[in-house]
Amino acid sequence: MSDNILEIKTLNVRFGGILAVNDISLDVRRGKIVTLIGANGAGKSTILRSVSGIVKPVHGEILFEGENIMGLTPEQIVKKGITLVPEGRRVFPNLTVLENLKMGAYLRKDDYEKDLSYVYRLFPRLEERSWQSAGTLSGGEQQMLAVGRALMSSPKLIMMDEPSLGLAPLVVRDIFSIIRTINENGITVLLIEQNANMALKTCDYGYVIETGNITMQGEGDKLLNDDRVKEAYLGKSRNG
Amino acid sequence: MNITSYLIRGLATGGQFALVAIGYTMVYGILKLINFAHGELFMVSGILMIYIVADLPTLPIGLAICLMAALTVFIGFLIEKFAYSPLRSAPRMSVMISAIGVSYLLQNLVSYITGGLSKQFPDIPVIGESVRFLGIKDKLTVFLSPVIAIVLTVILVQIINHTKFGMAMRAVSKDFETSQLMGIKINRVISITFAIGAFLAATGSVLYFAKNTGINHLSGANPGLKAFIAAVVGGIGSIPGAVVGALIIGVAESLAKAFGLADFSDVISFGLLIIILVVKPTGIFGEKTTEKV
Numbered sequence A: 001m002s003d004n005i006l007e008i009k010t011l012n013v014r015f016g017g018i019l020a021v022n023d024i025s026l027d028v029r030r031g032k033i034v035t036l037i038g039a040n041g042a043g044k045s046t047i048l049r050s051v052s053g054i055v056k057p058v059h060g061e062i063l064f065e066g067e068n069i070m071g072l073t074p075e076q077i078v079k080k081g082i083t084l085v086p087e088g089r090r091v092f093p094n095l096t097v098l099e100n101l102k103m104g105a106y107l108r109k110d111d112y113e114k115d116l117s118y119v120y121r122l123f124p125r126l127e128e129r130s131w132q133s134a135g136t137l138s139g140g141e142q143q144m145l146a147v148g149r150a151l152m153s154s155p156k157l158i159m160m161d162e163p164s165l166g167l168a169p170l171v172v173r174d175i176f177s178i179i180r181t182i183n184e185n186g187i188t189v190l191l192i193e194q195n196a197n198m199a200l201k202t203c204d205y206g207y208v209i210e211t212g213n214i215t216m217q218g219e220g221d222k223l224l225n226d227d228r229v230k231e232a233y234l235g236k237s238r239n240g
Numbered sequence B: 001m002n003i004t005s006y007l008i009r010g011l012a013t014g015g016q017f018a019l020v021a022i023g024y025t026m027v028y029g030i031l032k033l034i035n036f037a038h039g040e041l042f043m044v045s046g047i048l049m050i051y052i053v054a055d056l057p058t059l060p061i062g063l064a065i066c067l068m069a070a071l072t073v074f075i076g077f078l079i080e081k082f083a084y085s086p087l088r089s090a091p092r093m094s095v096m097i098s099a100i101g102v103s104y105l106l107q108n109l110v111s112y113i114t115g116g117l118s119k120q121f122p123d124i125p126v127i128g129e130s131v132r133f134l135g136i137k138d139k140l141t142v143f144l145s146p147v148i149a150i151v152l153t154v155i156l157v158q159i160i161n162h163t164k165f166g167m168a169m170r171a172v173s174k175d176f177e178t179s180q181l182m183g184i185k186i187n188r189v190i191s192i193t194f195a196i197g198a199f200l201a202a203t204g205s206v207l208y209f210a211k212n213t214g215i216n217h218l219s220g221a222n223p224g225l226k227a228f229i230a231a232v233v234g235g236i237g238s239i240p241g242a243v244v245g246a247l248i249i250g251v252a253e254s255l256a257k258a259f260g261l262a263d264f265s266d267v268i269s270f271g272l273l274i275i276i277l278v279v280k281p282t283g284i285f286g287e288k289t290t291e292k293v
């Protein structure tokens, strides 16, 4: 087995006639934080949704720990150890915080108490509010819940789709520090971010995606200092 | 008949409607679909009972009821599998048209089999017998219906609120895709929802037809409509709402009869519907849809 926990090879996704992902190949090294940045509509979410089995690609290969998982159902993919924190949080508003967390452990037959206390240690706020219905949480709390819920499946790979979207700068910092903690605890992270600055500072490796194609890749620092990245994603062209 | 006996009959019909209304409200809760075929399924389960008892005369009646309920559940499952599940990502209007189609299909099928004639519902021992209770003499089914409806509702609500499957149902009702990401097989949850609805409709049909003797292919239309109104009055999507709505409709129609207004019973149901929707557009137990996006 290679060092890559996830390998995507020439992935193609179409919606009707529109090509959303065009022959994209990318690797995620085990134990690392890898980030995808790119403009709106570039195809980032579609890549993660393909890995989760929600979207059916036209062709390509998705290898998880060396095994092709393309064509498996979302349920089989969760069982393999992949989880997705979806774009826009998508907590179940009508379920309590605790129930949302239990939903994350839906497929588990073993005892998940340890993971529950792990999630509560990461997000003490969730424990305080465990009986509150998730729809009444603030945006930041909902994001914490979405991450906690994903962790409850005890994943090897956690994919997060824009976890900092719409959150206040302080909360964004919290979320990124949580991402690092999760990673230090041994979970590989594949992260999509609009906040390219924070994402590239946090990640080990990054890919830049433009209209369905990878246009640049490299280590976080390298991309952070790349002029094209600065101009397009870090908003530093004029005052730069 | 005095007013108390009308009241009790109203609660009885209400209880029977409630068992049908739960099917409407549960399917709506999960698929946002008014399953127009549900009233017809109710009628089909009555017809099944007639044929089972006629063709298997040696079968004890309790087993006949179980067989009928199992077949009804199976038909409910098939309807979902073939008429709704292929349309999962189609516009809601298409699914609704499919539901109307299934409803006519069932009517025509039954009318083909029965020749359009009314069939006599078999005598059901115990619940079909007359008893005296609170000084009122009526069939046991009349006294039993509201009790059975409420007991089954309480059990169902417990399952939905306190079991893992119930939690999955509530999750699926809000968000298919995220439920899939949790590893829930949404098609299975939807199938089971239809099965529960069909089972309750089958139970309701025994209680209902045990007092109303003749059944033909149109016998599902009125109870189906009333149960649907009940579900909307109670707040569609809410199970306790469906039950309360059904009891209100049942009692209102029975009281109308008491005052010699039997011919206006449909008007009264719809009148109640309009009044409640004007006062509270989401129905009595309906939740406001003010979720954060």
Ligand SMILES: Nc1ncnc2c1ncn2[C@@H]1O[C@H](COP(=O)(O)OP(=O)(O)OP(=O)(O)O)[C@@H](O)[C@H]1O
Binding pocket: A015, A016, A018, A019, A020, A038, A039, A040, A041, A042, A043, A044, A045, A046, A047, A087
């Ligand atoms: N279910 C769908 N049906 C049709 N088109 C879709 C669907 N999902 C995505 N697309 C299209 O595919 C393209 C890529 O979408 P995607 O959501 O992957 O972009 P993204 O990079 O995540 O963008 P954002 O940063 O805005 O979230 C877009 O043009 C989008 O309109």
Ligand SMILES: [Mg+2]
Binding pocket: A044, A045, A046, A087, A161
């Ligand atoms: Mg996206």
